[in-house]
Amino acid sequence: MSGPSTYEPKTGFTKWLDTRLPIVRLAYDSFIDFPTPKNLNYWWTFGGILAVCLVIQIVTGIVLAMHYIASTKDAFASVERIMRDIDYGWLIRNIHATGASMFFLAVYIPMFRGMYYGSYKQPREMLWILGVVIYGLMMATAFMGYVLPWGQMSFHGSAVITNLIGAIPLVGPTIKTYLMGGPAIGDATLNRFFSLHYLLPFVIAGVVILHIWALHVPGNGNPTGVSVKDAKKDTVPFHPYYTVKDGFAIVVFLIVFAAFVFYFPNALGHADNSIEANPLQTPAHIVPEWYLLPFYAILRAITFDIGPIPAKLIGVALMFGSILILFVLPWLDTSKVRSMRYRPFARQMFLGFVIASIGLGFCGANDPDTLIFKFREDKLSLNYTATTGATTSEIFDDFAAAQAKLQSLPPTAGGAIEISKSGFKWLWLSQILSAYYFLYFLVILPVLGVIEKPKPRPASIADSVRKKHGSKAKTAPAGAAAPQAAE
Amino acid sequence: MSEHGSNATTANGAHAGETRRDFIHIAAATVAAGGVAAVAWPFIQQLAPAADTRALSSSEVDISKVPEGGEIRVLIGGMPFFIRHRTAAEIASAKAGDTAQLRDPATDASRLRPKKDGTLNPPILITSGTCTHLGCVPVGPSQGTVGEFGGWYCPCHGSHYDTSGRIRKGPAPSNLPIPTYEYVSDTLVKISL
Ligand code: FES
Numbered sequence: 001m002s003g004p005s006t007y008e009p010k011t012g013f014t015k016w017l018d019t020r021l022p023i024v025r026l027a028y029d030s031f032i033d034f035p036t037p038k039n040l041n042y043w044w045t046f047g048g049i050l051a052v053c054l055v056i057q058i059v060t061g062i063v064l065a066m067h068y069i070a071s072t073k074d075a076f077a078s079v080e081r082i083m084r085d086i087d088y089g090w091l092i093r094n095i096h097a098t099g100a101s102m103f104f105l106a107v108y109i110p111m112f113r114g115m116y117y118g119s120y121k122q123p124r125e126m127l128w129i130l131g132v133v134i135y136g137l138m139m140a141t142a143f144m145g146y147v148l149p150w151g152q153m154s155f156h157g158s159a160v161i162t163n164l165i166g167a168i169p170l171v172g173p174t175i176k177t178y179l180m181g182g183p184a185i186g187d188a189t190l191n192r193f194f195s196l197h198y199l200l201p202f203v204i205a206g207v208v209i210l211h212i213w214a215l216h217v218p219g220n221g222n223p224t225g226v227s228v229k230d231a232k233k234d235t236v237p238f239h240p241y242y243t244v245k246d247g248f249a250i251v252v253f254l255i256v257f258a259a260f261v262f263y264f265p266n267a268l269g270h271a272d273n274s275i276e277a278n279p280l281q282t283p284a285h286i287v288p289e290w291y292l293l294p295f296y297a298i299l300r301a302i303t304f305d306i307g308p309i310p311a312k313l314i315g316v317a318l319m320f321g322s323i324l325i326l327f328v329l330p331w332l333d334t335s336k337v338r339s340m341r342y343r344p345f346a347r348q349m350f351l352g353f354v355i356a357s358i359g360l361g362f363c364g365a366n367d368p369d370t371l372i373f374k375f376r377e378d379k380l381s382l383n384y385t386a387t388t389g390a391t392t393s394e395i396f397d398d399f400a401a402a403q404a405k406l407q408s409l410p411p412t413a414g415g416a417i418e419i420s421k422s423g424f425k426w427l428w429l430s431q432i433l434s435a436y437y438f439l440y441f442l443v444i445l446p447v448l449g450v451i452e453k454p455k456p457r458p459a460s461i462a463d464s465v466r467k468k469h470g471s472k473a474k475t476a477p478a479g480a481a482a483p484q485a486a487e
Numbered sequence: 488m489s490e491h492g493s494n495a496t497t498a499n500g501a502h503a504g505e506t507r508r509d510f511i512h513i514a515a516a517t518v519a520a521g522g523v524a525a526v527a528w529p530f531i532q533q534l535a536p537a538a539d540t541r542a543l544s545s546s547e548v549d550i551s552k553v554p555e556g557g558e559i560r561v562l563i564g565g566m567p568f569f570i571r572h573r574t575a576a577e578i579a580s581a582k583a584g585d586t587a588q589l590r591d592p593a594t595d596a597s598r599l600r601p602k603k604d605g606t607l608n609p610p611i612l613i614t615s616g617t618c619t620h621l622g623c624v625p626v627g628p629s630q631g632t633v634g635e636f637g638g639w640y641c642p643c644h645g646s647h648y649d650t651s652g653r654i655r656k657g658p659a660p661s662n663l664p665i666p667t668y669e670y671v672s673d674t675l676v677k678i679s680l
Contacts, residue, residue, distance in 0.1 A: 156623065160643075163622035178534040183680050184565030188540065280560050280567050280616070281630075282623040284642045300644065303658055310660050312620065369645060 005029050030216060035235035036242050037222035039465050043117075044220065045249035046110040052250055053103040054208065058201050060096040068148065070194040072187050075150035076276040094265040100142050101268040102257050104291035107135055112357075115329075116350055118338030119221040125330040127214040132326045134207050139323075141200040142289065144193040147185075151273030152283050158185055160286055164299070167316045184279065224464045225338025226457055234461035285367065293364030294357055295319050298437070300368050301430040318434065325441050332441050334449030342455040346448050353440045356433040363430035371423030379422075382406055384415035395420055540564065545679035547671060550611050558627050560616055564680050567616030567624050568666060569639070573650055578609050580637055581651035591661040595651040598662075602670040613676065614652040615666055620644055620659035639663070 007028040009015040014024055067086055069078040082089035111131070114120055120128035147158045162185065166176035181188030219228060219235075228234045236242075260267065268290060272283040288296050302315035325332075340347045380396045382405055396402035399417075406415045458464035546563045550570060553559050558571035573581070581595040598614075599607045616624050623643035626632045634640030635656060636649035646657030653662040668678040 159623070160621045177536065178531070181534055182536045182540045182565060183544065183563075186565040188537070192534065279562060279565060280624055282626075282641075282643060286623065286643050311658065312660055 006033050030212070030238075031243075032237065032239040034216065034219075034238040035228070035231050036220055036238050037228060037234060037461050038236045038241075039222050039224065039461050039468075040220060040242065040245075041223055042245075042249060043110065043113040043223075045246045046106050046113075047215075048246035049106045049250055049253045050103070050110075051208070052254075053099060053106055054201065054205060056095065057099050057103060058205075060092050060099065061198070061201065063092050064096055065194075065198060068194070070148070070191045072150060072190060072277070075148060075190060079149045091261070094261045097269060098257065098260045098265060100145065101289070101291065102253075102260070103138065104142070106253065107138060108291070111135070112354060115353070116340050116347075117221060117223055118225055118333065118335070118340065120330045121225075121333065121336075121338050122330070123218045124214075124221060127211065127218070128330055129327055130207055130211040130214055132323075134204055134211060135326075136323065137200055137204045137207065139292065141197060141204065142291070144197040144200070146289060147190065147193050148197065149273060150190065150277045152275045152277055152281075153270045153273040153286070155185060155277035155279065156282050156286050157288055158189075164316050164319070167312055169313065221338065222461060223339060223341065224458055224461060225342070226459075226461055226464070229460045230462070287365055290361065290365070293362075294360035295322060295364070297360040297364035297430040298322050298434045300364070301427065301434040303368075303427065318438070322434075322437060325438070329441065329445075333445040334447075335445075335452065335454070336449070337454045337457070339457075342457045343448070343452055344455060345452050346445075349440060349444050349448065352436060356436045356440070359433045360430060360437065363426050363433065366426040368425065368427035368430065370426055371421060372426055372429060374421065374423035376422055379420045381418050381420035382415055383418060384409055384413040386413070545677060547675055547677045549674055550676055551674040553611070555610070556628060558629055560624075560629075561678070563678055566680060568678055569612075569614050569616045569627060569652075569663070570676075571612045571614075571627070573610050573612055577637060577650040581612075581649060584636070584649050584651060584653060584655075587655075590654050593651075593653060593662055598651050598653075598665050600665075600668060600670065602673060608670070608673075611676075612650070612652060613666065613668055613678065614663040616663075618643065618646055618659055619654065619661045619663065620646055620657070625663075 005025055005028075007018075007025040009018045009024070017023070018025055064082065067078060067082050067089065069075060079093070082093050084090075114128060114131070143158070143161060147154045162176050162180055165179065166172045168175070177183075179189070179192075180186075181192060222228075270287065270289075275283075287293065296319075299315045299319040302311050302318060305311050306314060335343060335346065337343055340350055380399060380402045381393050382396060382402050383391065383393045384406075386392045387410075394402075394405065396405070402417050406417060409415045458467065544564050546561065548559075548561055548570060550572075553570055553572040555572050556574045556577075558569050561568050561570065578595075585594045595609070596607060598612065599609060600613075602608050618625050618641040620641065621643060623641050625634075625639035625641040625646070625648060627639045632640050632642075634647035636647050638648040638650045638652060638655075640647055641657065641659065644658050646659035647655050648659075648663055649655050651662075652665075654660070666678050666680070668676050671677050
């Protein structure tokens with residue numbers, strides 16, 4: 001996409017610099033003159049938003065590190081001190097904490113966009129894979145950052161995650177010990193997490209550079225999925241067209257961001273994290289931050305052993321698998337048509353996928369055994385050991401009847417009356433949605449690419465834009481349904 | 488190196504220099520890789536538990552202070568342990584559990600350790616305080632919830648343990664582990680990680 005450079009150094013200094021370090025030329029070609037498809041919608045504005053997020057996190061993070069103390073004795077108090085005593089400490093910490101959520105929000109949207117518009121397809125596989133790498137690094141950074149304030153959720157949440165790693169066969173326990181630096185999460189863990197939490201954002205920045213590089217080789221995808229054929233007709237320069245569009249999106253995004261920082265700074269966190277960590281007391285419900293909830297739901301969806309493999313290991317494998325599967329997505333989707341605009345059936349399936357992902361988030365936030373809705377009114381059940389030795393349970397409508405039956409039992413029966421509920425459990429929903437999540441990648445996408453008949457696509461980007469704006473266009477010939485050749 | 492060409496042995500053919508260069512490349516790369524590995528090791532091993540951490544891996548606990556029907560919780564190297572003084576009824580129910588259908592079969596007696604004189608001390612049960620599911624700390628008598636089987640209840644994902652610390656219901660795969668411990672005297676136990 002990047003054609004011959006059109007940068008012309010004007011002043012003496014830029015001419016001098018251009019022959020020694022053509023950095024201005026690089027910036028000009030990448031962010032000013034870069035030919036960009038003219039039909040990008042607002043779903044394409046998240047690159048700029050994410051760059052802003054990364055900078056915000058790094059700047060606020062560096063400041064917070066000046067006041068934070070990585071020690072189990074002082075960590076919680078030092079965070080409280082930031083919130084109460086340090087001038088504007090509350091602001092900077094609220095920005096950093098809210099910023100993590102905003103960062104994930106801003107990364108999930110273009111991930112879904114990429115899946116809908118087939119942005120991961122040839123020739124953009126590396127671009128997609130680097131994006132998934134960034135996402136993985138973000139999760140690692142966020143996880144370690146969440147441990148630092150040393151609240152109850154920090155401690156017990158990280159205990160759950162390190163235990164997951166310990167569940168990996170053979171190498172798990174060793175990795176777990178090396179991660180924690182002791183038998184349990186403590187000072188050693190906190191210090192290394194702080195060190196890595198400081199490091200990883202810069203690694204992310206490095207991968208972002210590769211990501212942008214990989215973007216600038218084939219250029220942006222676009223909503224039609226049709227490749228740029230004629231740079232003159234199909235593209236516009238990045239500046240001013242997309243600098244303005246991205247700039248507008250960034251401003252809107254920052255308004256939402258600021259609303260959270262100033263009005264709901266605790267809405268995205270968990271109240272238990274305002275209690276200092278106590279290794280002897282686990283909070284009633286351990287939940288990760290919202291952006292990890294779908295994976296937590298997948299982890300907990302597996303409650304049954306499959307043959308000799310214990311449920312816990314399957315859950316862990318599926319949870320990691322649900323992320324790793326994204327790396328091979330470009331090869332799982334067999335359709336040559338990039339954009340799902342022209343794939344009527346895939347489009348429905350994709351909608352299902354979005355619903356499943358968000359639904360899994362809700363499943364992760366709820367206790368798996370509570371009911372979403374009831375099948376019937378709650379009744380009473382009497383459980384006892386019958387004279388035959390079998391455990392029996394009888395259902396009663398009213399207490400008097402149950403009580404009468406209980407009294408008639410011999411004392412050895414050990415009878416007890418409980419409330420019997422019957423309804424649809426969150427667990428079942430998370431099992432259904434997890435199944436759909438994996439089916440989407442492993443069955444639906446590979447099969448659909450073969451059997452689906454796509455709708456005709458526009459002949460070019462310019463064509464689709466003209467058509468949209470009502471001027472006469474040469475629409476694609478009727479036979480355009482044939483798989484589109486990659487450029 | 489002779490498989491690279493017949494002229495390697497003579498070392499004066501046109502390709503002789505290439506084969507020798509190949510050898511030098513491989514040898515140099517091997518030495519460099521060995522050096523990297525040797526330097527990498529200290530950088531990995533420093534992540535392991537340090538000597539002072541390892542030194543803190545056992546502790547002596549006075550069990551005479553645990554009230555009957557109650558328990559105390561101790562942290563050794565950051566890991567929680569339960570020391571429970573069981574009532575006669577709790578011991579009986581633990582014994583009764585020996586014959587029940589268990590996920591991780593173990594008798595109550597096998598979960599106790601002998602005192603100095605070789606006899607068991609059924610009232611005192613010592614277990615790890617880490618749920619075998621995902622590592623939460625179950626609640627017990629001092630928190631007012633003992634679960635359906637009278638022992639411990641893990642609030643994280645609902646595992647019920649009986650009065651012998653055996654898993655009876657819920658997602659945890661195995662019983663609360665029994666740590667390595669020994670009776671130093673009738674009232675003092677030494678628990679190690
Ligand atoms: S950690 Fe105890 S039930 Fe999951």
